[in-house]
Amino acid sequence: MINWFNSGADMQALYYTEFGAADCMQLGDLPLPVVGKGEVLVKVTAAGLNPIDVKTRAGKGFVAAGLGERESFCFVPGYDLAGTVETANEAFAVGSPVIGMVNFPLTKAGRGAGACAEYCAAVAADLVAAPKRVELALAAALPLAGLTAWQGLFQHGALQTGQRLLVLAGAGGVGHLAVQLGRSAGAEVGATASASNQDFLHSLGAQVCLDYSRPDALAAAGPWDLILDLMGGEVGRQALDWLAADGLMLTVPTLTAAELVAAGAAEGKRVQGYTVQPNKDQLIQLVELVDQGALNLHISHRLPMAQGPEAHRLLETGHMKGKVILENQSVS
């Protein structure tokens, strides 16, 4: 059994050593991460949260399965990082503000993800210059959700101008970015959310705003060329009915992707799952859109790192508007 705590207390980090409810995470002292070849030490300003953080902590999904195979683990969550470069390297000067989707899904050493700490060692190729138009901490909301939306719409979905795009869960972390990206690409964009988030969908530019508690309106709004399913399960299953005969549904939650691909095949409809990948070029383009004012990040909660368990509980409601971030400095 590795003793994770015997090499000195060099930084504060959120971590857990077993799966469980949100309170299994604690903020405590851990050694500074060892910076490997091609990596950069980043002083973390803020970490963005994603549902995968919550699922992994609860012992669900492919990252938890990988962790569970180890004799023991000390997992520092957080794939989304915004911070300043601490160690000199070829790509960035010391002090450069950077963002990135880091250490996804797990480093060989089992260290990943690592952004919910004062310092994080990240592969330099996963980092890009932070947007200038928004406060650095807020930019932690962009990488994983932005890349998921980008890869769904443009890499896997090959979205074309004039096509009809439906985003299921358009008010969430990925959805609120996908709606805006779809509009930027000249698609006709529809999105679903609860009644209370219809104004938010409008503000993002969605032309067809749908309350998911009104099945008649949902059915009448189709067919759609591309559906970005951010809900999975029964919601994704129902959306198959609204897909154009030659359309494509991308189902993003990995836990139910296989069953929805099979359901699509049974109906002769194209359904595909995918897992987001770090991509420097795509992240640079997302940053450019933020700097141009064409992509707005909506942050519903910015909490101090010590409130990690509370932030996870917020995400667990399944009703966050935009993103939740954890900051190393307390908000004034």
Ligand SMILES: NC(=O)c1ccc[n+]([C@@H]2O[C@H](COP(=O)([O-])OP(=O)(O)OC[C@H]3O[C@@H](n4cnc5c(N)ncnc54)[C@H](OP(=O)(O)O)[C@@H]3O)[C@@H](O)[C@H]2O)c1
């Ligand atoms: N495969 C991958 O690589 C990958 C990458 C990123 C994310 N994901 C997965 O994709 C999913 C979405 O991620 P996310 O970050 O966008 O999640 P999120 O921010 O937690 O999504 C929350 C949103 O879901 C909406 N919602 C809840 N019930 C709904 C329903 N029945 N119909 C439509 N919308 C509903 C809520 O809107 P209301 O408050 O209005 O109800 C809320 O705005 C998660 O399962 C995540 O794990 C997978």
